[in-house]
Amino acid sequence: MSREIYVMIHAIITHSRVNGPGVRSVVYFQGCDLGCAGCWNPATHAFVGAERSIDDVATQILGVVGIDGVTFSGGEPMQQASALFALISILKARRPDLSIGMHSGYTERELNASAIWRAVCEHLDFAVLGRFVAAKPSSLPLRTSANQILRLFSGRYREEDFQPQECEVQITQEGLVQITGFPLAGSPA
Numbered sequence: 001m002s003r004e005i006y007v008m009i010h011a012i013i014t015h016s017r018v019n020g021p022g023v024r025s026v027v028y029f030q031g032c033d034l035g036c037a038g039c040w041n042p043a044t045h046a047f048v049g050a051e052r053s054i055d056d057v058a059t060q061i062l063g064v065v066g067i068d069g070v071t072f073s074g075g076e077p078m079q080q081a082s083a084l085f086a087l088i089s090i091l092k093a094r095r096p097d098l099s100i101g102m103h104s105g106y107t108e109r110e111l112n113a114s115a116i117w118r119a120v121c122e123h124l125d126f127a128v129l130g131r132f133v134a135a136k137p138s139s140l141p142l143r144t145s146a147n148q149i150l151r152l153f154s155g156r157y158r159e160e161d162f163q164p165q166e167c168e169v170q171i172t173q174e175g176l177v178q179i180t181g182f183p184l185a186g187s188p189a
């Protein structure tokens, strides 16, 4: 029997148009200790909360109809890198057509030292990399500060495929309000 792998998830938005090209599910990991001053999502920082098996999370995402891809955000996905890689591997095995993107507060230089990052990259179409630096606001697509880079890993997208920063507010049938995207140019999403 294979060992179950667990991941701490802050939230999942099933359909978003502001977190990369097309319609995407967004998976927010719980936990980040990178400490960017002015982070807009401090509720994702603590490494506390319910853990879910990656099979359970994959089943939820694979059941979402009408998406082009999945974007991983946080929190810091690379601080649960083994679970991230395992989850992406399941998704790509079952839905090779899904595009995969992510946000990471780590720089590419920091990540390149990590073998698991190189494995994750094999599945990525794009990633936004680097800390949020409030003193360097940016209005470039998906990049909230000018030090961040948008790295394209496959031939699937070009820079022009990424829309200007926008904010999205969703109200679920239960009355839950979910805000995602970029409320102000230069705010960390």
Ligand code: SF4
Pocket (backbone or CB within 6 Å): 032, 033, 034, 035, 036, 039, 040, 041, 044, 074, 075, 076, 104, 105, 106, 131, 132, 188
């Ligand atoms: S902006 Fe991202 S990397 Fe920085 S503290 Fe917030 S969640 Fe962590």
